[in-house]
Amino acid sequence: MSTTVAAPPAVRLESVTKTYGKGANAVRALRSVSVDIPRGSFTAVMGPSGSGKSTFLHCAAGLDHPTSGSVRLGDTELAGMSETALTKLRRTRVGFVFQSFNLVPALTVTENVTLPFRLAGQKADKEWTAEVLRRVGLEQRAGHRPSELSGGQQQRVAVARALVTRPEVVFGDEPTGALDTVTAKEILNLLRATVDAMGQTVVMVTHDPVAASYADTVLFLADGDIVEAMSSPTADKVAERMTHLGAWS
Amino acid sequence: MLGLALRTLRSRLSGFVGAFVALLCAAAMVTACGILLDTGLRGTVPPQRYAGTPIIVAGDQEVHWTTSKDKGDGEVKEKTKSKPLTERAWIPADLAAKVAAVPGVAAVRTEVTFPATVIGAPGDGESWGHGFESAPLTPYALATGAEPKTGEVVLDAHSGAKTGDTVRVLTADGVGEYKVSGITATALDGQSSVFFSTDEAARLARAGQLTAIGVVPAPGTDTGALADAVRAALTGTPGKVYTGDDRGRLEFVDADAARVKLISMGGAIGGSALLVAILVVVGTFALSMQQRHREIALLRAIGATPRQMRSLIGREALLVGATAAPLGALAGIGLGVWLGSRFRDLGVLPEALDLVISPFPPIVAALATLLAAFVAARVSARGVIRVRPTEALSESGSAAPRVGVARILAGLLAVAGGVVLLIVLSGLRTEPAAGPVTFLTAIVWVVALSLLGPLLARAVAFLLTPVLSVLLRAGGYLAAKTARAQARRMASVITPLGLLVGMTATILFVPTTMGDAAADDLRAGTLASYTVAGHVPSSTAEAIRAVPGVTAATESLTTTVRVGQDKYRAQGLSAQNLTLTVDPGVVDGSFSLDGDHAAISSLAADQRGLSVGDKFTVTMGDGVHVELTVSAIYSRHLGFGDLLLPYPVVAAHVDTPLASTVLVSGTADAAALRAAAGPGLAVLNGAETADARDAAASANAEVQLIAMGLIIAFAAIAAVNTLAMATADRARELALLRLIGTTRRQVLLMLRTETAVAVVLAAIVGTGIALATLTAFASGMTGAARPGFELGTYAVIVGGAAALAWIATVLPGRVALRRQ
Structure with missing residues (x-):
């Protein structure tokens, strides 16, 4: 992966290694991974269980410290940042959509979406919040609690929250993993639309070849290393590649 | 942040009920103890017998000594301590002339007080004899008859006697027959008076001594100035001047001793209650943190700093505290009044000493409770800071975290503290010293238990898995596995149960240990x-x-x-x-x-x-x-x-x-x-x-029990609400078990087995704590390491704990199962 654009990539990983545990029990989840995620791209990360895709996402998003190597978000070097500094960075420059349990049950849709502002001690941009809710199709539901929403609607709220701070990158960890195929398709279209219409950068970890086919590029991870980057993926091509990964290849 | 805290509270009410109840009880108990303490410090004893005389001269009712302490820098600090006497101090009769000579004194009335009981008279209070010349001190006036001559007495209005009756009066001299020469118009509450002729009174009392001299000021004399003049005239003599409510303290010698007892008792119970409250609230908060593990991880992931999480949790605690503390403090006033009346019945609080009810105890209790809530939240928030944001991403986010090094260290420190206290306790040979240390020792051991509980629970569950799997098959297997995986939850259940068993056994068996040893001595x-x-x-x-x-x-x-x-x-x-x-x-x-x-x-x-x-x-x-x-x-x-x-x-x-x-x-x-x-x-x-003797001892034990019973009740409430919280939280897990084909019976069996394991563990640990504490107490106080365990009482304690635990798990469990 290389880019000719003068501006730095949205995310750049250089020789990132992550080891869990010590001594004989040490597990190397990432082995010297280097990759650039270009701005305005939709990237899917795939790999079998234990391939290190979650660790990849955690390190790229500043949720976890790599054991060695460099992670850059735009111009900012994340390695060596304190926990609090990383937290503040996540607030405004990164958006997250998790598989489930994305929302604080006590808060309404609008309050959940504007939570990052509240945590940062800023006033939420009301117009932009309304606009984001309109784009995810929840303008009628702004005052509802998560428990009053369907699973798909809850994921839309999560997407809206991820977008509301105009982050440099939105990270998704199996964002459709807990949804039925029809709802999953809606969420994937929504993510695709944010890339196409808003120029948003999206990185998504998934194990579903159909989900991966919505991306511009699919990175395949096996045993802690990127083994291939596939452009213009289709579900069939991805599924085919997946069956020849790792120990089974 | 306050808004978020409020929102969280409102939507997660059930999770905070435990902390709320614990804080409410703590505030109530501290208020009640505060009222006792306040009564001890500021309670007034209105004079009865001396009410009619503004200035009384009597002996010094306190013993004084001076201690000097060399502070090391050459400066010697002198401190004078005073302790109340337990009996009435007498003064030489010749002081009366000295007092009478003071200008402004119109007359002096000397008084002697000695036991004199009319045999067969109604009333069960004390009965004192006096010379009739001291009757105006109250003042007593004759309703009928005349003042007594030799061989005659005047009785008060409550005596039921009539002028001309012959009565038998018991004095130190024996029983004598007297003719009733008159009846007074009034009588005092709680004490009867028998007036003899002045000569007869002098014969029955101590020769040449008086209990008091009443000073009647000349008309137009300023009482304060006259008191000062009398005081000056008495310099260098054993006589002391009493005015105002001090006259009451002089009259009721036992009130001062009771005051000291109230202060120490109020302080000890209130302090223990606050410590137990912190322990319980830390437990309930920690449990609710655990239940909110994923929510906390999510907030961390989307940008809440550890500091913000700490402050959020701190504010939640303050909100809960701010609701619970005032309500508890109000309830505490009622509790204090009840405690006062019980103590009065048992003779700890003398009739003469009025209960002081002022705004201070509830205010102080509410503030202390608020502080306890905040401290508890801060302590339980420590674990939250370690919640990694990545945990929000994984489905199994609530997996048992490892037991932190700091926690183990703190636990070992508590164990070390407990051991030191045991050694200290085994060297204490007087009750005032050993009493508070005994309860402190038990509490420190419970703290150690709460810190090291997860390790203990894991170890025991590991040992029990094969046994339970064989004995109870699926239900037992699940119970043992859950106990092992959820060691922390298990520990949070064992702690209050262990506290309940340990504290109750300690509280109940301290008096029996002493009683048994004393009975052995006497036998x-x-x-x-x-x-x-x-x-x-x-x-x-x-x-x-x-x-x-x-x-x-x-x-x-x-x-x-x-x-x-x-x-x-x-x-x-x-x-x-x-x-x-x-x-x-x-x-x-x-x-x-x-x-x-x-x-x-x-x-x-x-x-x-x-x-x-x-x-x-x-x-x-x-x-x-x-x-x-x-x-x-x-x-x-x-x-x-x-x-x-x-x-x-x-x-x-x-x-x-x-x-x-x-x-x-x-x-x-x-x-x-x-x-x-x-x-x-x-x-x-x-x-x-x-x-x-046993009857007398059990009356004494009852005072202890009433006071400490509050702490027992508190521990029981804590145990119930922790268990109920822990079970109610598991609706999802129980639903899943039902889904994969576990029968209702198996699920309930699992819950019951888990509870049984918790109860057995808590009983063992609690009994261990009580045994160790009581053994140390016994070897210090009685010289023999023999704690006075009564098996019947012990069975009731453990059975009660088990019954509470059973109700608190199985009922919420059934509700959780029905809800699907």
Whole structure:
């Protein structure tokens, strides 16, 4: 992966290694991974269980410290940042959509979406919040609690929250993993639309070849290393590649 | 952040109910104890007998000593300490002339006070005799009849007697017949008065001494200025001036001792309650943090800093505290009033001492509770900071976190503290020192349990898995596995149950440990076959001695004295044929109470550095110093007190110089003794004496139990709400188990087994804590490492804990299962 654009990539990983545990029990989840995620791209990360895709996402998003190597978000070097500094960075420059349990049950849709502002001690941009809710199709539901929403609607709220701070990158960890195929398709279209219409950068970890086919590029991870980057993926091509990964290849 | 805290509270009410209830109870208990403390500190005793006289001159009711402490920098700090006397101090009669000579004094009225009871009169309060000239001190006025001449008395309005009646009056001199010459118009609450002629009163009281001198100011004299003048005139004499409510304190000598007791008791219970509250609230908060693990991880992931999380949790706690504390404080006022009335019934709170109800205790209790809530939240938030944001991403976000090093270290520190306290406790030989340390020791061990609980639960579950799987199959297997995986939750359940069992056993078995040891001493040391109990005058004791077959009749009278600054329980025993009735377990010297001979317990001898043949000074209950010689040192101090003094010495310095018991040896039978003793006295054989003693001991234990019972109730509430919280939270897990084909029965069996494991563990640990604490207490206090465990009571404690635990798990479990 290389880019000719003068501006730095949205995310750049250089020789990132992550080891869990010590001594004989040490597990190397990432082995010297280097990759650039270009701005305005939709990237899917795939790999079998234990391939290190979650660790990849955690390190790229500043949720976890790599054991060695460099992670850059735009111009900012994340390695060596304190926990609090990383937290503040996540607030405004990164958006997250998790598989489930994305929302604080006590808060309404609008309050959940504007939570990052509240945590940062800023006033939420009301117009932009309304606009984001309109784009995810929840303008009628702004005052509802998560428990009053369907699973798909809850994921839309999560997407809206991820977008509301105009982050440099939105990270998704199996964002459709807990949804039925029809709802999953809606969420994937929504993510695709944010890339196409808003120029948003999206990185998504998934194990579903159909989900991966919505991306511009699919990175395949096996045993802690990127083994291939596939452009213009289709579900069939991805599924085919997946069956020849790792120990089974 | 406050808004978010409020929102979270509103939507997660059930998670905060536990903390709310615990804080509410804590606030109530601290308020109630505060009221007792406040009463002890500021309670006033309105004068009754001296109400009609503005200035009273009487003896100093306090004993003073000065301690000097070299602070190391050459400066010596002197501190004067004062402690209330336990008996009334008398003053020389010639002070009356001195007082009368002060300008502005119109007249003086001298008073003597001595026990005088009209036999068969109604009322169960105290009855005191006085000379009729002191009647105006109250003031008492005659309703009918005339003032008493020799052989006559005036009785008060409650006596039920009429002028011209003949009554029998018991005094230290024996029983005498008097004609009622008059009846007063009024009477006092809780005490009866019998007025004799001045000469007769002087004969019945201490020769040449007075209990008080009432000062009647000349018309137009300023009372304050006159009091100062009298005070100046009395400089260098034992006389002291009392005005206002101080007159009440003079009148009710026991009120001051009760005050001290209320202060120490209020402080000890209130302090223990607050410690237990922090422990319980930390537990419930930690549990609710665990339940919100994923929510916290999510907030961390989307940008809440550890600091923000801490502050969020702190504010939630303050909100809960701010709701619970005022309500609890209000309820505490009611609790305080109830506690006061119970204490009054049991005689701890004297009639004369009014309960003080001021805004301070509830305010202080509410603030202390708020602080406790905040501290608890801060402590439980420590774990939250370690929640990694990545945990929000993984489905199994609530997996048991590892037990932190800091927690293990703190736990080991608590264990070390507990061991040190046990060693200290086993060296403490006096009750005022050992009492508070005992409860502190138990609490520190419970803290250790709460810190190391997860490790303990995991270890035990590991050992139990194969056993339970075989015994109870699927249900048992699941229970053991869950216990192991959810060691932290298990620990949060074991802690309050362990606290309940440990504290209750400690509280209940401290008095039995002491009682058993004292009973052993008495059984071994009492050689008498009968005890005559009641107020026995010397003449009656002589009559008993004269009964054929009686070889010895020992009069006994108890009081409290000081040697130096140390306070001791002392007993006055008549010397004649003493060794036939009492054997205090002499270890050195030869036991005799003739003349100035006294025996001293080995404990007191050690403390005061005394050995046989030494002369020592005893400050008697009325403040008079008496010099005595140690004739023997004995070991059975739990049964006989620390000092055995000659009976006449004790009788000369107590308010009621009548024997409380007479110990009788010999072959005389009960009927003959009863005839000699006359009406109003009980003749008890050995078994009856033991029963009477047990009854007295259990009344004493009841005071402890009422006070400490609050803490027991508190621990029970804590245990129930923790268990209920833990179970209610598992609706999802239970639903999943049902989904994968576990039957309702199996799920309930699993819950029951888990609870049983928790109860058994808690019982073992709690019993261990109580046993260790009580053993240390017993070896310090009684010299033998024998805790007084009563099996029946113990079974009730463990059974009660098990029943509470069962209700608190199975009921919410059923509800959770039904909800699907």
